Amino acid sequence: MNEFELKYGCNPNQKPARIYMKDGSELPVKVLNGRPGYINFLDALNSWQLVKELKEATGLPSAASFKHVSPAGAAVAKELTDVERHIYFVPKSMNVSPIASAYIRARGSDRLCSYGDWAALSDVCDAVTATYIKNEVSDGVIAPGYTDEALEILRSKKGGNYPVVEIDPDYVCAPQETKDVFGITFEQGHNNFRIDESLFTNIVTKNKDIPRQAMIDLMVSMITLKYTQSNSVCYVKDGQAIGVGAGQQSRIHCTRLAGQKADNWYMRQNPKVLGLQFVDKIRRPDRDNAIDVYTSDEYEDILAEGTWQQYFKVKPEVLTAEEKKAWIATQTGLAVGSDAFFPFGDNVERARKSGVQYIAEPGGSIRDDNVIETADKYGIVMAFTGMRLFHH
Secondary structure, eight states, X not given: OOEEEESOSSSTTSOSEEEEOTTSOOOSEEEEESOOOHHHHHHHHHHHHHHHHHHHHHSSOEEEEXXXXXXXXXXXXXXXXXXXXXXXXXOTTOOOOHHHXXXXXXXXXXXXXXXXXXXXXXXXXXXXXXXXXXXXXXXEEEESOBOHHHXXXXXXXXXXXXXXXXXXXXXXXXXXXXXXXXXXXXXXXXOOOOXXXXXXOOBXXXXXXXXXXXXXHXXXXXXXXXTSOSSOEEEEETTEEXXXXXXXXXXXXXXXXXXXXXXXXXXXXXXXXXXXXXXXXXXXXXXXXXXHHHTSTTTHHHHSTTTGGXXXXXXXXXXXXXXXXXXXXXXXXXXXXXSSOOOSTHHHHHHHHTTEEEEEEOOOOTTHHHXXXXXXXXXXXXXXXXXXXXXO
16 A cells, blocks of 8 residues: 545645655555544654654653644653543552553643643553543544554554554655645755764753753653654653643743743642542533633632532532642652753743752753853752754
8 A cells, every 4th residue: 555545634725635745655654443644644653763763762561642743741761650540540459561551641731731632652551551542532643563462452443443553563664754834835854864863962050960860851851852843842741741732932931831831740649639539420521611710820610519510429628829830849750851952941940849950951052151040049950961862
């Protein structure tokens, strides 16, 4: 198969639509189930590159949860804690495989943004991973392979129409890539820049200690950014991208947006949130939305009389602004990457408020001295990578 006809392009009025190989060779993907669309394939091919590179860089099974050509979350495999099992809907009885843990964590980074995601797996999809995906609202999955049991489970999703794509793990794209915009063709070299530990050797702050886990987190951050619509900043904790600020025009807005997402992820672990008593058989998306509103400044919307009863068995106590601030202040050890330089120290100030202790950014601003001085003020380790990672 060297081409695949799509129902339509980005929107229903954009027809005809297809994916194909310009040189007439075989497509490196096989559609095993369903009928993926134009945006599905954009998400699939970008997310596959991310998880493939993440696996190569860290040696750990990796996964991503994509929406609108940017990752809502990405993560490497790690044994789930009891708290993580609780907030990610994983029964204690479930024996979670490494690749399943990677996807569970990737999707759990931002469960609201991952609603209707495209899932990407670096390793063969097993039955455990397929079962978890089946119980979530998802638009498709890409992986280098599927066990027979996993494929059977996925084929039963969405009335048998859930898109399942298999990709050749050995496929290497052409060195030059093109795309058309308004009838004009753009050409550039494919971004083959390799991200590994050597990228973080130019440490410009007084504190120069980057432990192994922080090194993994910085790699997760920068590889995630490589496939995120720019501008972007990415917060990472324990190999899990917990805040991605994709597509902002201002660097500080990237940092604020991603930081707020990181804060939201951590708020789900607050004792008051863990203690919420939901009504029986509440749907996962309804529970996620209820938690999001409860932990936000609009909490009155979910606690109003006649509303809270739809979600909770017992009316929750208000989570005050003071309690939220105190809880966020206990978050530590985060890493942050930026796809372009921080122009001002205010980005470091905002990142610090979410518990950031490690930063990687290209450097090259005329105010680098101010950025470094701000990092030194808080004992933050900062590495200048010298490499911009814009993606459009």
